Structures are given as structure tokens and as C-alpha cells.
Amino acid sequence: MFLSFLSIFIDIVIFLSVLTIIIVVGSFFIIKNLQKEYKKVFRIHSKFEIELRKLVNLMFKFLEHSKLEPYHNVVIKQLPHEEKRNLLKIIDDVYQSVDESDEDNKYIVETYQNLEELRRVRDSKVIVYNQKIGYFPFNIYAKIMKIGPYYTFTEKTER
Numbered sequence: 001m002f003l004s005f006l007s008i009f010i011d012i013v014i015f016l017s018v019l020t021i022i023i024v025v026g027s028f029f030i031i032k033n034l035q036k037e038y039k040k041v042f043r044i045h046s047k048f049e050i051e052l053r054k055l056v057n058l059m060f061k062f063l064e065h066s067k068l069e070p071y072h073n074v075v076i077k078q079l080p081h082e083e084k085r086n087l088l089k090i091i092d093d094v095y096q097s098v099d100e101s102d103e104d105n106k107y108i109v110e111t112y113q114n115l116e117e118l119r120r121v122r123d124s125k126v127i128v129y130n131q132k133i134g135y136f137p138f139n140i141y142a143k144i145m146k147i148g149p150y151y152t153f154t155e156k157t158e159r
Contacts, residue, residue, distance in 0.1 A: 030141050034133070038147055041122075041129045045150065048118045049077050052084070055091060055111045062108065065094045081151045088119075088153055123152040 053076045060068040067090045076084065091112070100109050130149045133142040142148070 026137075027141070030137060031145070034138060034141055034145060034147065037129050037132055041125050041150055044118065044122045044125055048115070048122045051111065051115045051118050052076050052087070052091075055108070055115050056087070058108050058111055059091065059094055062104070063094060063098070065097075067094060085153060091115075119153050123154045126150040126152050 056068055056071050056076070059065060060072045071087055071090075076087075079087070095108075095112050098105050098108060098112075126149075132138050133147070133149060
């Protein structure tokens with residue numbers, strides 16, 4: 001009787017130990033994966049903000065457009081998402097008046113194209129990242145690590 005109880009107890013302890021090891025190893029890989037994805041999004045987001053700042057400065061300095069004046073001396077990084085979205089709309093409006101064939105505007109055109117490319121890349125990485133942190137078990141670890149979703153700048157289109 002005692003031996004059978006001891007045998008069952010040892011089996012349960014071994015099972016729980018193996019289960020704990022699996023959970024710890026799995027947690028390690030999930031956390032590393034989340035950190036990697038977060039860093040990807042953070043890097044591209046930082047590049048996007050730098051390019052946005054550069055374009056605002058260029059357009060304000062060379063085109064002297066009054067719509068960009070409120071954003072000239074503002075730290076773009078600290079603006080809320082909706083304000084950045086409005087700034088992008090203003091930049092798109094101002095860019096419509098830029099003569100792309102003019103040699104003086106070549107750097108502005110190049111910077112705008114870089115910004116558009118970064119916006120597309122950033123938004124695609126953000127979508128993948130947001131989907132990942134929405135799924136189990138990543139959502140649990142994202143809450144524990146206190147990392148939240150990013151928002152896209154591309155407008156959703158109805159199909």
C-alpha cells in the first residue's frame with residue numbers, strides 16, 4: 001500500500017517537474033520572440049519619426065508653408081498618434097503643390113518618397129506585431145511585459 005502510494009506520488013512529482021520545465025522553456029522563447037518583434041517595430045517607428053521630422057523641416061524651410069508652422073518647433077516623437085496622423089495629411093496636402101521636376105525640390109521629393117516607404121514598412125510590421133500580441137499565449141506575456149499595440153498611419157480602405 002505504502003509503496004504504491006509512493007510510486008504514484010513520485011510519478012506526479014516527475015510529471016509536474018517536466019510540465020514546469022516545459023512552461024519555463026516555452027516562456028523563455030515566447031518572451032524572446034516578443035522582444036524581437038517589439039524591437040523591429042520600435043526601430044522602424046523611430047526611423048519613421050526621424051524622416052517625418054526631416055521632411056517637416058525641409059518643407060517649412062524651403063516651401064514656407066503656413067500649415068507646417070505649428071509643427072516646426074515641436075518634438076514629433078512626443079506628439080500623440082492622431083496629431084501625427086493630421087501632420088501626415090498636411091504633408092500630403094503640401095506635397096501636392098511641390099514641383100517634382102524642379103531640381104531645387106529634388107531632396108524634398110526624395111525625403112517624401114522615403115517617408116512613404118517607411119510608412120508602408122512600419123505599418124506592415126505594426127500589423128504583424130499587433131496580431132501577434134493579440135493571440136494566446138503572446139497576449140498574456142505582452143500584458144506581463146507591459147507592451148501594448150502600435151497604431152497604423154495608413155487609412156483602412158473598404159472593399
